[in-house]
Amino acid sequence: MHLTNTQAIILTLLVNRGKSYGLELVKNSDGRLKRGTVYVLLQRLEEKGFVTSELEAPKEGQLGPPRRTYEATGHGARVLDAWRLYREVGALRLGGAM
Amino acid sequence: MRPRFQAIVDVSHRQKFFTFLLRITPGLQVIDAQESWIFGTNLHYVRLEASSKKRIKKAISWAAAVSWNKRYSYSFGRDAQGRMTITMVGYDFVTDTPKLVRSPGTRIMRLIRFFYGKKSISRIFDPIHADFIEEYFEALEAGEKSKSRWIRVRYYWAFLSASGLLSFVGVAKKVVKFWQQVA
Numbered sequence: 001m002h003l004t005n006t007q008a009i010i011l012t013l014l015v016n017r018g019k020s021y022g023l024e025l026v027k028n029s030d031g032r033l034k035r036g037t038v039y040v041l042l043q044r045l046e047e048k049g050f051v052t053s054e055l056e057a058p059k060e061g062q063l064g065p066p067r068r069t070y071e072a073t074g075h076g077a078r079v080l081d082a083w084r085l086y087r088e089v090g091a092l093r094l095g096g097a098m
Numbered sequence: 099m100r101p102r103f104q105a106i107v108d109v110s111h112r113q114k115f116f117t118f119l120l121r122i123t124p125g126l127q128v129i130d131a132q133e134s135w136i137f138g139t140n141l142h143y144v145r146l147e148a149s150s151k152k153r154i155k156k157a158i159s160w161a162a163a164v165s166w167n168k169r170y171s172y173s174f175g176r177d178a179q180g181r182m183t184i185t186m187v188g189y190d191f192v193t194d195t196p197k198l199v200r201s202p203g204t205r206i207m208r209l210i211r212f213f214y215g216k217k218s219i220s221r222i223f224d225p226i227h228a229d230f231i232e233e234y235f236e237a238l239e240a241g242e243k244s245k246s247r248w249i250r251v252r253y254y255w256a257f258l259s260a261s262g263l264l265s266f267v268g269v270a271k272k273v274v275k276f277w278q279q280v281a
Contacts, residue, residue, distance in 0.1 A: 023229040035229065035252065036259030039222040040267065046221075053221075065224040 003083045007041055009033060011050060011080045014072035021056075021067050042070055050076030117144050125153045202250055203230045206257050218264060226256055 003011070009032050013025050020028075022038045045051045056067045072080075121128050129145040148154045210223050230253040237246040 022225050023232065026229075034256070034259065035226065036256035037263055039225050040260055040263045043221045044267070065228050067228055068221070068225050 003079060006033065006037070007045055007050075008080060008083055010038070010041055010045060011072055011076055014051060014070060015077050015080060019069045019071045021069050025070075045076065046070075049073060050079055120144055120146065125149065125156075202234050203227050203253065203257070206254065210257065210261070214261075214264070222260055222264060223257070226253065226260060229253075230256075 009029060010025060013028055014020060017024075017028065022042065023035070026033045026035055026038055042051060042053070046053055051070050051072055053068050053070045056069055117128070117131060120126060125148055127147040129147055131144050146154060207223065207227055211219060214223065230249070233249050233253075234246055237243075237249055
């Protein structure tokens with residue numbers, strides 16, 4: 001399963017922080033995620049089965065459309081672990097070659 | 099060439115100054131000034147002529163900007179004789195009735211709804227819009243007007259980049275599908 005760096009950042013945040021919505025992810029990413037792209041990436045992750053989402057019930061006095069919260073699935077967490085391991089092994093190999 | 103558009107402009111707010119500005123605005127011709135008494139308020143109107151509706155709009159925007167009455171809006175209508183009317187509404191004009199303001203991003207969302215399907219809107223653009231409204235009103239509540247303007251710019255860019263990325267993903271998917279069929 002292919003995972004890009006930005007997708008890995010989103011998955012890491014979701015695994016570490018639990019249920020979040022897009023703006024929370026952007027605010028917690030220290031500028032690594034952008035407001036315009038985070039939802040497109042979340043949709044891609046959902047299509048791959050790495051995250052699930054649900055619409056929050058609108059709160060009283062809330063402005064605008066209801067929010068969608070995202071959560072990492074067990075499959076997504078395992079893929080993230082595999083991705084990290086792959087990166088570590090790759091880095092070790094690169095270090096050994098040098 | 100004879101100007102074709104007539105407009106009646108409400109100049110009750112800063113009557114003399116506004117009338118003066120409209121008189122010196124290029125492309126406009128002030129025909130006469132009228133006065134009427136409605137609900138205990140004396141209203142002053144100026145009848146204008148110009149070659150186009152656009153020119154009238156532009157001239158009024160310019161005059162309003164020059165008179166430091168930047169918080170204004172104007173609406174077009176027709177009077178009993180079928181002439182076009184323009185009503186200027188300043189914040190401190192006639193009454194303290196609050197002005198209805200469209201929430202930010204409404205127009206761009208209308209445009210997006212025209213181009214994208216329900217799924218993309220509910221998964222991508224509605225959440226961006228919700229974040230936009232949250233951040234925008236947070237800044238306004240904190241009295242940070244310049245920040246709210248910056249948020250507006252940032253979110254218009256966000257809408258643009260999301261639609262760009264979405265189109266790119268769509269094209270990439272089709273290419274991959276085509277490649278898999280060929281190979």
